[in-house]
Amino acid sequence: MDRVLLLPNLTRARYRPFTHPPINNTGELVEHLKCLSLTKFDFHPTGTYANKQFAMEKFLRVWRQDALNKHQYDSAIFIGDKLLALTNNDKDAFWLAQVHFSTGNYTRAQGFLSRQDLISRNPSCKYLAAHCFIKQSKFDEALAILGEKNPTHLITSSSNSRRKLQHADGNSKNGSMRAGKGVYKLDRVDKSEEREREDATNIKFEAAMCFLRGTCYAKLNAFDRAKECYKDAVRIDVQCFEAFDQLMKNTLMSPDEEWAFLESLDFDSITVADENPSSSQEAAEFTKMIYTTRLSKYKNPALFTAATETLSTHYNLAENPDLLLSKAELLFTQCRFSEALGLTTSILESDKYNFSIYPLHLACLHELNQKNTLFLLSHDLADNHPDEPCAWLAVGIYYLTINKIAEARRFFSKASMMDPHFGPAWIGFAHTFAAEGEHDQAISAYSTAARLFQGTHLPQLFLGMQNLQLNNMTLADEYLKTAYGLCRTDPLVLNEMGVVFYHQDHLKEAADMFNQALRVADEIDSDPSAWIATRANLGHAYRRMDMLPEALETFKEVLRQGGRDAGVFSAKGLVLLQMGKGFEAVVALHEALALNPQDPIATDLLGKALESSSRVGITGAMPGVGWVEDPEEEERFEKLLTVRKRDAVRKVEQGRRGRASGGSGSGGPSTGVPDRRRSEASMMEVSDEDG
Known part of the structure; x- marks a missing residue:
């Protein structure tokens, strides 16, 4: 034959x-x-020899895949080597290099790719070779293989490939799908001609190589170029989640940029191998919703809630760890720490070592002062996963919680050295300097965090607060305005801007900022008790503007919400004293001293209030109190007044000897947790100057 x-x-x-x-x-x-x-x-194939060789190739490929499925890499390498010798096929060479890569033999993987001269001929092999260099920390060599230019001709914009979602009507020619509460349709159009000429697999590898370029630039601290590479990777292939995750995890974009970027993505490029055209549409909408849950929680909480509800009800993802983490992050921004901790705890109960959960979980534990839980958790992580930065982050947060600042700094530093791009460790490291009043070192550390994480407003906020501590109002104002430009919906930023206005004697602007902070906190459904200090600051602004009834009502509201602080009672007493209600002022100041017996301001104001009450009582009617001119009653009041004056003088002397120096200010450094925000805003105190 x-x-x-x-x-x-x-x-x-x-x-x-x-x-x-x-x-x-x-x-x-x-x-x-x-x-x-x-x-x-x-x-x-009709030849006898060809049939036998084809059967042998099939047999060896099945054997190799079975070994890979069992993670028997030596077997896979042994069989793959024989298969490559038999076929001399590019795909078999690539698979053998993949197995060597999986075992950590990056140089051997490169050797196979180079010997077959696959790097210049095959995008997947070029990707793997560059990945090998990155694993060996040879970033310049990786860039030499990848090139510095992204294939932007493969990008399709959302505006060109997909019309905006519209309500379905009877004349719709395309399939409709349910998204949230409404029914929408997606008009799927052809991709660009250049994209059509590219093989689908090659497009995915081109996007993956954009991601690797971004990784190289990030390791070389060129974060602007890294961000553009990550964005191009997702624009080319919207399913390149690694690049999208880097953008979100490292907060390389502001909240506004994140949402604009999401809208620019071509989700219609997602296709499903299914005869039903609506399957691709549903997959596109599903992908957009899960990406929405990864965006900043400071903006568009309503859209985030709608996406999570749809994913929970339609796709049975209510208990998915990533979705629960997104919900916990939203609760944390609302200062609802107990609820957020409940969600993170539920995740860790089923997946104890899910390290993506720990930064938020540790933040909640710190805010709620859970010292014992932090102690046990940090020991467990350090014993079982000493190679994870999160383990040493937990140890650092524990020491920060028990106020052992030097030890906390050491472990935050260790975590940041293990992963130089670990944001929580950098913020925690800076917090330790702030806690000790080392403002210059804190500013330096916060500046590093601001450079590494350009999209988050927190480092800028903390820099503004540190300059506020140093009374550098101009610099504080600049940093806080930068933070406000990055995030306009964080009440803490608005509070600190109001504090700056307050100390610059721009009292009307300060009151406006405090009111805006309280309004935003209410809009995002934040815990009202977290913003008691902001309301107290508003009361001080009203008091200095001589809006005494408004100030008095504001301080009463602070007390009703649980702000039982000596400073608040002192401020209320001062307002009452200014309104001529001496007796009520005495009562308020006594409550302040009951909370803090050595409060110098309350003691001083009490003496003034007693003197005022004495003069009013002798001369006639006391505002707000019916005064009876009875000699016996008058003598009893004089004796009481003498005793109170003597007690006040004694308390003043004790306070001068025993108290640390104090005064009015913007509030201390953040006591929040790394990569997050603190729960309490700065609160201005009453001082003699204010009176």
Whole structure:
């Protein structure tokens, strides 16, 4: 029987299949081909030799895949080597390099790719070779393979490929799908011509190589270029989640940028191998919703809630760890720490070492002062996962919670050295300096965090607060305005801006800022008790503006919400004293001293209030109190007044000897947890100057 030969890499128009007489053995066939100057050849499947080789290749590939499924990499390497020798096929060489990569043999993987000269001919092999260099921390060599230019011609914008969602109508030619409460339709249109010419698999590898370029630039501290590479990767392939995750996890974009970027993505490029066209539409909408849950929680909480509800009800993701974490992050921004802790605890009960949960979980524990839980958790992580930065972050937070600042700083530093791009460790490291009043070192550490994490407003906020501590109002104002530009919906930023206005004697602007902070806190459904200090600041602004009834009502509201602080009672007493209600002022100041017996301001104001009450009582009517001119009653009041004056003088002397220096200010440094925010705003105190 004649055998048919097909010449490789040659067009059929020029070289047609030809027949050859039977050849008795393979050696004769190879010699004959050498005479024809052919180096590569394939048999037509109808040939006996071709059938046997095809069966052997199939057998070896199944064996290799079975070994990979069992993580028996030595077996996979052994079989893959024989398969490559048999076929000399690019795909088999790539798979063998993949197995070596999985075992950490990056140099051997590169060797296979280089020997076959696959790097220049195949996008997937170029990606793998660059990845090998990155794993060896050879970022310049990786960039040399990848090149510095992104294939932006493969990007399709949302505006060109997809019209905006519209309500479905009877004339719709496309399938409709349910998203949230309404029914919408997606108009799917053709991709660009350049994209059509590219193989789908190659497009995905081109996007993956954009992601690797971003990784290289990030490791080289070129964060602007890294951000653009990550964005191009997701624009080219919207399913390149690694790049999207880097943008979100490292907060390389502000909240406004994140939402604008999401709207620019071409989710219609997602296709599903299904006869039903609505499957691709549903997959596109599903992907957009799960991406929405990863965005900043400071903006559009309503859209976030709608996405989570749809994913929970329609796709049974209510108990999914990533979705629960997103809900906990939203609760944390609302200062609802107990609820957020409940969600993170439920995740860790089923997946104890899910390290993406720990930064938020540790933050909640710190805010709620859960010292014992932090102690046990930090010990468990340090014992079982000493190679994880989160383990040492937990130890640092524990020491910060028990106010051992030096120890906390050491472990925050260790976590940041293990992963230089670990945001929580950098913020915690800066917090330790702030807690000790080392403002210059704190500013330096916060500045590093601001450079590493350009999209978050927290480092800028903390820089503004530190300059406020140093009374550098101009710098504080600049940093806080930068923070406000990045995030306009954080009440803490608005509170600190109001504090700056207050100390610059711009009292009306300060009151406006405090009111805006309280309004935003109410809009995002934040815990009212978290903003007691902001309301107290508003009362001080009203008091200095001589809006005494408003100030008095504000301080009463602070007390009703649980702000039972000596400073608040002192402020209330001062307002009452200014309103001429001396007796009520005495009562308020006594309550302040009951909470803090050595409060110098309350003691001083009490003396003034007693003197005022004495003068009013002797001369006639006391505002708000019916005064009876009875000699015996008057004598009893004088004795009481004398005793109170003597007690007040004694308390003043004790306070001068025993108290630390104090005064009015913007409030202390953040006591919040790394990469997060503190629960309490700065609160201005009453001072003698204010009176």
